[in-house]
Amino acid sequence: MKDEVESRDDRVANLKGMGCSRKRVEDARFTQGKGNYVDDIKLDGMLFGDFVRSPYAHARITNINAEEALKVPGVLAVLTAADLEPLGLHWMPTLAGDKQMVLADGKVLFQGQEVAFVVAEDRFAAADGIEAVEVDYEELPVIVDPFEALKTDVVLREDLVAQDGSIPDGAHGPRTHPNHIFTWEAGEKEATEQVLDNAEVLVEESMYYHRTHPCPLETCGCVASMDKVNGKLTLWGTFQAPHAIRTVVSLISGIEEHNIRVVSPDIGGGFGNKVGAYPGYVCSVVASIVTGKPVKWIEDRMDNLMTTAFARDYHMTGKISATKEGKITGLHCHVTADHGGFDACADPTKFPAGFMNICTGSYDIPTAFLEVDGVYTNKAPGGVSYRCSFRVTEAVYFIERMVEVLAIELGMDAAELRRINFIKKEQFPYKAALGWEYDSGDYHTAWDKALTSVDYDGLRAEQAQRVEDFKAGKTRKLMGVGLSFFTEIVGAGPVKNCDILGLGMFDSCEIRIHPTGSAIARLGTISQGQGHATTFAQILASEIGLPADSITIEEGDTDTAPYGLGTYGSRSTPVAGAATAMAGRKIRAKAQMIAAYLLEVHDNDVEFDVDRFVVKGAPEKFKTMKEIAFAAYNQAIPGIEPGLEAVSYYDPPNMTYPFGAYVCVMDIDVDTGVPEIRRFYALDDCGTRINPMIIEGQVHGGLTEALAVALGQEIAYDDMGNVKTGTLMDFFLPTAWEVPNYETDHTVTPSPHHPIGAKGVGESPHVGGVPCFSNAVHDAFRAFGLRQTNMPHDHWRIWKTANELGLHD
Amino acid sequence: MSKKMHIKLNVNGKDEEFLAEPRELLIYTLRERLNITGPHIGCETSHCGACTVTIDGKSVKSCTMFAAQADGKEITTIEGIGTPDSLHPLQEAFKEHHGLQCGYCTPGMITRATKLLEENPNPSEEDIRFGMAGNLCRCTGYQNIVKSILAAAAEMNAAKEAAE
Numbered sequence: 001m002k003d004e005v006e007s008r009d010d011r012v013a014n015l016k017g018m019g020c021s022r023k024r025v026e027d028a029r030f031t032q033g034k035g036n037y038v039d040d041i042k043l044d045g046m047l048f049g050d051f052v053r054s055p056y057a058h059a060r061i062t063n064i065n066a067e068e069a070l071k072v073p074g075v076l077a078v079l080t081a082a083d084l085e086p087l088g089l090h091w092m093p094t095l096a097g098d099k100q101m102v103l104a105d106g107k108v109l110f111q112g113q114e115v116a117f118v119v120a121e122d123r124f125a126a127a128d129g130i131e132a133v134e135v136d137y138e139e140l141p142v143i144v145d146p147f148e149a150l151k152t153d154v155v156l157r158e159d160l161v162a163q164d165g166s167i168p169d170g171a172h173g174p175r176t177h178p179n180h181i182f183t184w185e186a187g188e189k190e191a192t193e194q195v196l197d198n199a200e201v202l203v204e205e206s207m208y209y210h211r212t213h214p215c216p217l218e219t220c221g222c223v224a225s226m227d228k229v230n231g232k233l234t235l236w237g238t239f240q241a242p243h244a245i246r247t248v249v250s251l252i253s254g255i256e257e258h259n260i261r262v263v264s265p266d267i268g269g270g271f272g273n274k275v276g277a278y279p280g281y282v283c284s285v286v287a288s289i290v291t292g293k294p295v296k297w298i299e300d301r302m303d304n305l306m307t308t309a310f311a312r313d314y315h316m317t318g319k320i321s322a323t324k325e326g327k328i329t330g331l332h333c334h335v336t337a338d339h340g341g342f343d344a345c346a347d348p349t350k351f352p353a354g355f356m357n358i359c360t361g362s363y364d365i366p367t368a369f370l371e372v373d374g375v376y377t378n379k380a381p382g383g384v385s386y387r388c389s390f391r392v393t394e395a396v397y398f399i400e401r402m403v404e405v406l407a408i409e410l411g412m413d414a415a416e417l418r419r420i421n422f423i424k425k426e427q428f429p430y431k432a433a434l435g436w437e438y439d440s441g442d443y444h445t446a447w448d449k450a451l452t453s454v455d456y457d458g459l460r461a462e463q464a465q466r467v468e469d470f471k472a473g474k475t476r477k478l479m480g481v482g483l484s485f486f487t488e489i490v491g492a493g494p495v496k497n498c499d500i501l502g503l504g505m506f507d508s509c510e511i512r513i514h515p516t517g518s519a520i521a522r523l524g525t526i527s528q529g530q531g532h533a534t535t536f537a538q539i540l541a542s543e544i545g546l547p548a549d550s551i552t553i554e555e556g557d558t559d560t561a562p563y564g565l566g567t568y569g570s571r572s573t574p575v576a577g578a579a580t581a582m583a584g585r586k587i588r589a590k591a592q593m594i595a596a597y598l599l600e601v602h603d604n605d606v607e608f609d610v611d612r613f614v615v616k617g618a619p620e621k622f623k624t625m626k627e628i629a630f631a632a633y634n635q636a637i638p639g640i641e642p643g644l645e646a647v648s649y650y651d652p653p654n655m656t657y658p659f660g661a662y663v664c665v666m667d668i669d670v671d672t673g674v675p676e677i678r679r680f681y682a683l684d685d686c687g688t689r690i691n692p693m694i695i696e697g698q699v700h701g702g703l704t705e706a707l708a709v710a711l712g713q714e715i716a717y718d719d720m721g722n723v724k725t726g727t728l729m730d731f732f733l734p735t736a737w738e739v740p741n742y743e744t745d746h747t748v749t750p751s752p753h754h755p756i757g758a759k760g761v762g763e764s765p766h767v768g769g770v771p772c773f774s775n776a777v778h779d780a781f782r783a784f785g786l787r788q789t790n791m792p793h794d795h796w797r798i799w800k801t802a803n804e805l806g807l808h809d
Numbered sequence: 810m811s812k813k814m815h816i817k818l819n820v821n822g823k824d825e826e827f828l829a830e831p832r833e834l835l836i837y838t839l840r841e842r843l844n845i846t847g848p849h850i851g852c853e854t855s856h857c858g859a860c861t862v863t864i865d866g867k868s869v870k871s872c873t874m875f876a877a878q879a880d881g882k883e884i885t886t887i888e889g890i891g892t893p894d895s896l897h898p899l900q901e902a903f904k905e906h907h908g909l910q911c912g913y914c915t916p917g918m919i920t921r922a923t924k925l926l927e928e929n930p931n932p933s934e935e936d937i938r939f940g941m942a943g944n945l946c947r948c949t950g951y952q953n954i955v956k957s958i959l960a961a962a963a964e965m966n967a968a969k970e971a972a973e
Contacts, residue, residue, distance in 0.1 A: 023904060023907075024907065028904070031900040031909065032887065033846070033886065033887035033888050035913070039840075039846075039849075039850065040840075040846040042844075122841075123837070215947065216911070216947055217913045218849065218851065219851075266912065267911065268911050271947070298850075301851070301854065529910035530910070697907045697910060697948075700951075700953065701910060701949050702950075704950035727852070727856075728852045733947065735938075735941075735943075735944075735951075736951040736955065737939055737942040741952055
């Protein structure tokens with residue numbers, strides 16, 4: 001038999017299980033143009049819907065006249081709020097416990113807001129129809145500044161003010177002003193104030209983490225098809241959480257959940273943009289019900305940037321206290337969070353500011369307090385986690401800037417300041433001052449490895465020389481050494497404290513082993529480029545001893561996949577990956593009984609070995625998993641049901657806490673403001689590594705999105721609420737020309753509570769990358785007195801910084 | 810609506826003939842009329858390159874070209890590059906070097922790269938980064954795309970040498 005001559009190493013290699021850089025199974029179709037994205041879906045008689053959008057950021061709508069539009073050839077219907085109201089669908093719930101207009105109900109709150117939905121035979125006719133819809137607007141004062149929003153008499157949301165003028169509580173407690181959404185606190189206020197008041201050293205700094213957008217290359221869209229014969233609604237779409245979308249559609253439409261099938265086909269990148277529920281989905285469903293035909297809605301790029309799911313927009317003020325030697329004693333953080341016209345943040349219900357309370361970072365800070373005020377303004381709703389777990393990017397940016405500012409105040413090296421404040425290896429599991437329990441970490445080892453790898457001391461010496469040369473007029477380029485050390489919090493999350501719209505944030509995997517020893521596994525998550533079909537098969541291969549190449553992974557069809565909360569916040573590996581391992585172990589447990597029966601020994605006398613069960617002490621006696629699979633279907637085994645299937649719903653006991661150490665070396669041309677990234681070193685510790693090739697790919701991508709955010713990408717508004725960066729002409733997406741080669745490295749500190757020790761990696765490089773790029777810019781000017789300047793550090797802003805520091809004199 | 814125009818073109822070796830409005834964009838002709846869905850729409854302002862095709866030997870972003878402008882021309886899309894049994898070296902290299910993640914930019918990226926390597930069979934990394942700057946990718950950070958194209962160039966040059 002072939003198996004008998006194969007070495008154990010060969011058998012391990014044959015599985016292509018965990019730890020190997022297995023090539024991706026997705027790539028065959030994508031490289032040949034055979035992906036199946038939502039806009040590739042075509043159904044008989046399919047119509048196309050598109051929106052009339054508001055040109056104003058704040059206005060009353062006095063009249064909508066669709067008469068002319070309905071005369072346009074190819075236009076079949078024009079839906080307005082008045083049409084949706086009888087169905088109760090003119091407003092919809094948001095993920096944050098607020099409600100949002102599906103179509104403008106008497107007023108608009110942001111530029112680009114959906115006013116009417118034109119349904120036509122094709123996109124061109126829909127565009128003609130949109131032109132012909134007449135809308136009368138009465139402009140209202142526009143509020144784009146959240147601080148002004150809390151002072152002004154201008155009320156954005158009249159629906160949230162009682163008739164007597166009082167302000168009812170919101171979904172997250174008392175509100176203090178009509179434009180105030182919530183105040184959320186974590187930590188100990190008085191104790192923190194006391195520590196700060198008595199500090200040897202105290203630094204205060206304010207920073208604005210600007211509004212930006214995930215901007216996946218594929219925009220959002222859907223196809224809704226109501227089959228009136230069998231009463232079943234099918235909804236294909238760019239959904240990062242298809243099961244949650246099914247439940248939401250059922251709740252708001254009244255269609256029973258078993259009559260709704262939601263399918264996420266291939267998704268062209270998500271990065272958080274495709275988590276939420278958008279008016280386009282609701283209108284497409286209604287239009288399909290009204291017309292009896294399938295209706296497709298696909299955003300164009302401007303729609304995408306202007307209206308769906310922005311990220312960040314946090315105004316943060318911090319105070320950090322320390323001893324003279326640099327030991328941090330306390331941290332205070334206040335955030336004014338600009339949520340736009342509706343609170344549509346995608347956060348777990350109990351966390352209206354996401355996991356912002358991870359803002360003590362990687363440091364052993366005994367006392368801390370965080371307060372976040374959510375505010376309405378005349379901007380688009382959203383507040384999604386753009387390639388980060390919930391608001392973790394903001395938190396890590398905040399602490400990594402505060403540490404730098406403290407280093408300046410103390411006159412200390414910022415790397416050394418970090419080192420003396422890191423949580424020590426032996427302190428894990430570590431209970432942080434703002435409530436989280438970090439599972440595992442070895443920060444000092446990672447930091448030392450990073451600093452040694454880049455020759456940190458050498459870099460500092462070079463930088464000092466550069467400053468001298470600059471002052472002597474020998475160069476016009478400054479050198480910045482950007483540092484960041486981040487701790488992520490991902491894998492949401494434990495059902496006890498994590499839910500979205502009441503749905504617990506567990507995830508799931510269901511496995512069927514076929515008689516001939518291949519398998520299909522379905523999960524509650526959905527890949528948007530992360531390569532789940534490749535990596536989840538690797539987890540399973542190692543767990544059940546069948547080759548990854550013999551395992552199909554399927555996600556995204558709610559009729560077939562088990563229920564799960566989807567893919568975002570780096571939760572797929574920590575949660576669904578755990579479910580996969582656990583379901584695999586159930587398969588293995590049954591396989592053990594079958595093997596024991598076939599080998600005529602007791603269950604406990606066989607043990608698992610790579611791809612087989614062997615009789616303990618007699619390795620020549622074994623049954624391969626392939627043989628066991630066949631036996632499960634062709635033999636009557638006393639006391640054991642036929643078949644070999646398992647399902648696991650995994651409720652994680654804790655979050656996972658990946659971490660990493662990044663160093664960026666940057667040259668800045670003082671006269672043009674152009675930064676040149678000379679080197680970027682990224683050490684990531686994501687626990688057990690499933691596929692190193694894919695991990696590195698995730699790191700490259702996350703760093704590039706971080707580069708974009710730190711160095712130029714923003715959703716900017718003028719005073720009238722006009723979006724100034726609504727196309728790719730103005731909204732910065734880096735090209736191959738602007739992006740450096742990254743050096744990747746790793747340490748491995750497994751999560752102690754995860755079945756395979758994996759922590760998740762997709763978002764780490766973004767979370768750690770943004771402060772690293774930003775710190776490099778700041779560091780270049782440190783010798784000239786710069787303490788804080790806000791992102792995005794585009795050429796103009798960098799030039800301005802240099803100018804304000806007198807470097808052009 | 811304007812009078813329809815009579816348009817003939819050749820896509821991936823197949824002649825096509827149809828009537829279209831003057832405003833019909835080539836990407837719609839390909840995707841909606843001819844069911845060639847490899848080229849994608851990412852921006853409709855010719856920034857992202859997801860819709861890149863080859864027209865008479867040049868890389869063109871088909872979202873900002875009218876079908877009427879392509880009248881009489883030869884067009885190659887990703888569907889005309891390699892077959893399942895015999896992939897183009899670029900397709901092999903993108904798979905081998907993890908040159909893609911979500912796959913949305915990939916057809917345009919590979920289509921553009923075929924022209925880049927025709928124009929410059931021995932590109933440096935810098936040549937590739939400059940020559941591919943019209944194609945955006947949000948997932949990979951380009952590092953493995955550059956690696957894939959370098960590998961494909963080496964592979965194609967080796968094959969050419971072997972043939973000579």
